[in-house]
Amino acid sequence: MPHDEPDVARAIRASGRRLTIQRAMILRALHQLPGHSTAEQIHARVSADDRSAEMAVSTVYRTLDALADMGLVSASANSAGVTTYEWAAPGTSHHHLICDHCGRAEEVDLASLAALRAEVLREHGFAVDLRHMAMRGTCARCTERHETEQEAKR
Amino acid sequence: MPHDEPDVARAIRASGRRLTIQRAMILRALHQLPGHSTAEQIHARVSADDRSAEMAVSTVYRTLDALADMGLVSASANSAGVTTYEWAAPGTSHHHLICDHCGRAEEVDLASLAALRAEVLREHGFAVDLRHMAMRGTCARCTERHETEQEAKR
DNA sequence: CATGCTATTGCTACTATTCGCGATAGTAGG
DNA sequence: CCTACTATCGCGAATAGTAGCAATAGCATG
Numbered sequence: 001m002p003h004d005e006p007d008v009a010r011a012i013r014a015s016g017r018r019l020t021i022q023r024a025m026i027l028r029a030l031h032q033l034p035g036h037s038t039a040e041q042i043h044a045r046v047s048a049d050d051r052s053a054e055m056a057v058s059t060v061y062r063t064l065d066a067l068a069d070m071g072l073v074s075a076s077a078n079s080a081g082v083t084t085y086e087w088a089a090p091g092t093s094h095h096h097l098i099c100d101h102c103g104r105a106e107e108v109d110l111a112s113l114a115a116l117r118a119e120v121l122r123e124h125g126f127a128v129d130l131r132h133m134a135m136r137g138t139c140a141r142c143t144e145r146h147e148t149e150q151e152a153k154r
Numbered sequence: 155m156p157h158d159e160p161d162v163a164r165a166i167r168a169s170g171r172r173l174t175i176q177r178a179m180i181l182r183a184l185h186q187l188p189g190h191s192t193a194e195q196i197h198a199r200v201s202a203d204d205r206s207a208e209m210a211v212s213t214v215y216r217t218l219d220a221l222a223d224m225g226l227v228s229a230s231a232n233s234a235g236v237t238t239y240e241w242a243a244p245g246t247s248h249h250h251l252i253c254d255h256c257g258r259a260e261e262v263d264l265a266s267l268a269a270l271r272a273e274v275l276r277e278h279g280f281a282v283d284l285r286h287m288a289m290r291g292t293c294a295r296c297t298e299r300h301e302t303e304q305e306a307k308r
Numbered sequence: 309c310a311t312g313c314t315a316t317t318g319c320t321a322c323t324a325t326t327c328g329c330g331a332t333a334g335t336a337g338g
Numbered sequence: 339c340c341t342a343c344t345a346t347c348g349c350g351a352a353t354a355g356t357a358g359c360a361a362t363a364g365c366a367t368g
Contacts, residue, residue: 018334018345021283039324056348061325063346081322081355098281104194108278112270125294126251126260135287139278174362194356202316210318215355217316234352310368317362325353332347338340 026063036084074132093131099139180217196292230288247285253293
């Protein structure tokens with residue numbers, strides 16, 4: 001999987017896409033920004049880097065979409081309905097636990113997912129994309145708080 | 155888990171919520187509509203049932219949200235970014251495989267998920283909500299088509 | 309049955325994201 | 339280095355869904 005500039009350029013062209021200045025700027029912004037960023041933040045970063053011409057927000061979305069399609073970035077939606085993106089470094093793969101109560105997200109690495117993927121592929125011929133997969137539920141802290149509240153009511 | 159009208163009413167009140175006419179209408183619409191429906195469709199159905207007063211769309215969203223919170227309906231987002239809802243009949247639990255290429259969704263029942271949930275709970279104290287969980291990837295048909303295209307290019 | 313507390317509703321304004329389209333500009337090929 | 343082909347851009351309008359707030363109406367209680 002590509003990670004430095006020439007590699008990325010090659011990967012983009014290999015998929016019949018074009019490496020435009022806008023894309024280059026967004027790629028740079030993605031490397032500069034740590035972890036998960038929203039389209040808004042990426043757009044802001046790009047605008048800060050180059051104030052000659054404002055890039056259209058829709059371009060940011062379309063580019064991120066294309067990059068996600070190629071597997072170069074991964075997108076995950078948080079509970080507030082805002083999507084965040086992050087550079088999918090080669091070999092990197094982690095999973096998100098998103099709490100539906102407090103909205104906080106943890107990143108973990110789950111062994112069982114491999115077994116799950118195997119089952120789905122065997123039984124249904126469906127290839128699940130596990131990279132950066134997100135699961136919703138209730139985090140430890142919120143579970144605890146909830147139980148405490150229940151007791152308080154008694 | 156409740157499924158008939160008095161039961162549902164009790165469940166709603168038990169959670170400190172109120173059973174308003176709007177909620178009753180939305181519940182009825184949910185029972186009438188088959189499988190997954192969008193908030194839009196539910197709103198249309200409600201409007202069709204009762205033309206005396208148009209219900210606000212935001213009310214539909216809020217109600218579905220509340221019902222999802224109680225576990226009475228389950229929400230899942232499709233690839234186009236539109237959320238669909240369905241009545242979560244007692245005992246019903248299935249998982250969605252959503253193809254990122256053709257957008258089609260399959261419903262399956264996965265044994266491995268129980269193991270996954272156990273691992274996450276043990277290792278991270280996080281209680282994953284497995285009901286109607288969705289996974290993205292590539293379906294058998296699209297995998298096949300993709301391979302065929304690759305061959306055609308050679 | 310009357311009453312008060314507060315969950316819910318209906319607005320309306322706003323945010324995040326997508327879509328369509330004419331104008332631009334990467335790229336492969338000569 | 340030119341040229342044609344077409345992916346991509348910018349822009350502006352459209353869509354799904356959310357937030358804030360004053361008015362309304364369930365429901366527990368006496």
